[in-house]
Amino acid sequence: MIFGKWIDKRIDAYQSDLMKKYCDEVESMYTKMRGWRHDYHNHIQAMQASMALGRYQEVSDYLRELNDDLVNVDTVLKTGRVMVDAILNGKISIAAGNDIPVNAKAKLPPNLDMNDVDLCVVIGNLMDNAIEENRKLNPEKRFLRIYIGMKNTQLYIAVTNAAGKKREKAGGLFRSSKGGRHGFGLARVESTVKKYDGIFTADSEDGGFTAEVLIPVS
Template sequence: NIPSNKLTFRSYWIFSAFYTFGIIGAITLEQGDIGPGYILVCIVIFQAFSLLVIQELVKSNRHETQLAVYKESIKNMTSLFTTIRSQRHDFANHIQVLYILAKQKEHEKLLRYIEQLVGQITSINEVLLSDNPELSALLQTKIAQFAQEKIRLRLHLTSSLTELEIPVIELNQIIGNLLDNAADAIKAADYPSDEILLETIKINNKVQIKVKNYRPIIPIYLQKKIFEYGFSTKQNHSGLGLAIVTSLVEKNKGTLCLISNEKVGTEFTITFPVKEMKKIEQKTG
């Protein structure tokens, strides 16, 4: 990857050369006496500069996208640490309340308070993956976000996904986009269900990531179109989320499968090979 300052410097010289060549070409054309060979050379040079300009624009856009993803990742991590610090800060207060309720023999209130407290602790512990703090941060953020939208994010994580070769930033992009897509579908269909399930499973030399919402169902005629760039059935949506997921899955040698019917619900399953499998393939190759 090119640092932003080098990218800007190189882009400046390419744009300057492109502009200068355009001016020279315009003056030369006005003066006349230009042979067909010279015009052909000018066209080739002009096209070459055009391709360079397009290349620089694509690189610049990619750099901005990566920067936005890193900022979102940092925001998620900050949110997770804030939640943990808040619970630790309140721990002493909870102990005092429990002590007073126990001393006053308010057994029913004591049980209710403990149940609520355990619920909070369970919620944060569900997403505390010690070997994958970036994923923990993302999931904690999504749990809080969806809770405000009256949607429950249920987790069944038997793999922390550290077995994968995929960069954690791209992994979070995939999972984040799938979760957002499921939540958007639930809201757009006026809440036919209020739960999303995220599951990670290691099976032999592969890891599966499943994101499932029980309703709504995606019609068969739309099940391929939803992965196309710019396609969206929802208003004010760019239609890029699932296209980005598809691109990142293919880039990291994974597969993406969609099942959506009345029996199963709507389930996206992504399968990636684990690190050991890739190393074996490289050695035998």
């Protein structure tokens, strides 16, 4: 009983830290967007000045740089839910910042009963785990694949990432090389999925790790 309460407290603390991190990531993304919009008029004036002087190549180079900057700021995925979009794209931005190639497709069904907080807990934990595993490897070995969509009558979420050696399970959880709260992420995913009568599976092998979620859609 005492051990169970201790576990519950650890998981609650983990979730609180997780949600704070989500808020920080969302705020960072929107700060970047506001900054780009603030600079918009300055960009226009700089290009107009170059055009007036006939420096067309300079304008072309400037536009290319702006396009690259806009790609980094703009939303990559649109799932149909704003909060989920913010978290998902925030994680993708973090992955890109860690030299992790990402292949992602995501679309949520409009009739999904699962609330935004629980969706973010599931997606955020899975992606945090995937990013952490990738960071342990040399950049040339890193990859992250995300798929969110319908599979027959169920929501299907799959996250596959590069990993090192096969991870063993202990007490139903995959062992981690880190102590502290790490390792509770996947347990949190499983408990959240069960709340919706869903299924969570995870498979570890040398070189890769795959987590899959199935949740019934009414």
